[in-house]
Amino acid sequence: MATIKQALAASELFKGLSDEELDKVAALGRTEVYEKGTPLFVQGATAEHFYVVELGRVALSLNISSGADANKEITVEPIKSGQSCGYSAVKGMPVYALSAKAVEPVRVIAIDGKRLYDLLKEDPVMGYRVMSRMASALSATLRNVRSTIQIFRR
């Protein structure tokens, strides 16, 4: 099994960081394992942790809370090994925008969002690099949410 640092070094968000920078991020992470079908987080729940998928596949989905389709869950995008989810926790947004569920057994690095944010803020070189990648990944998710909703409503 790879160490937390190795898993972070292989991830889209943290690749290219220096050894020292990776050490700082790795110190905030812990390995968690989820069985198939288990939620990592649920839409609307307090956003505390941010996740880097080390092994396996996670589905990001939106839950319809009202109207004729209430309680339906629609998959927005797959999060694969090396990708991340739960960005709401990093920027201090109060709740998760979407839900994330393991679609097969997965191993993730769970990182306390607030502590990661503080680390990025105190080191702007690393902070800019990582936050820019987060903005890019989240923008892709927004596009997927928009198209998923449009297709669902047709």
Add this chain to the structure above:
Amino acid sequence: MADIKEVLAKSALFKGLSDAELDQVLPLCHKKSYTAGFSIISEGDAAKDLYIIAEGKVIVEMNLSVYPGMVQEALIETVPSEEPFGWSAVVGSRVYTMTARCAEATKVIAIDGEQLLSLFNGSPAIGFKVMEGLVEVVDARIKSVMRTAFS
């Protein structure tokens, strides 16, 4: 149209910048005015500028592949004053993923993406603040798109 610095200072992306940091962004900005119905950016075009709405409203639309070979344009949302659009100029593939059309007479601040990225590389503290503003904007937009769609 309000002063560019004043608009930036109130905008979701640049509100965290100090006075001195805002002064570094100003030379990269241009005011532009458009009539109702004009498409400021088009999906698929090279993303050159990032935009902040100073006055007016912009509708963003995207093309959807409904069936193989059949593409339809779908109205997605309205972007109000002080909000950004066209951020593909600074993140991702640098190709606009949406079309943005003026819902009414609209004034914007256009910011050169390449120059803004150079500023971020030279002053990562500015880059960090703008990118965290962008994460916040995109997260809020995901939530509002879902609220609007299913309310």
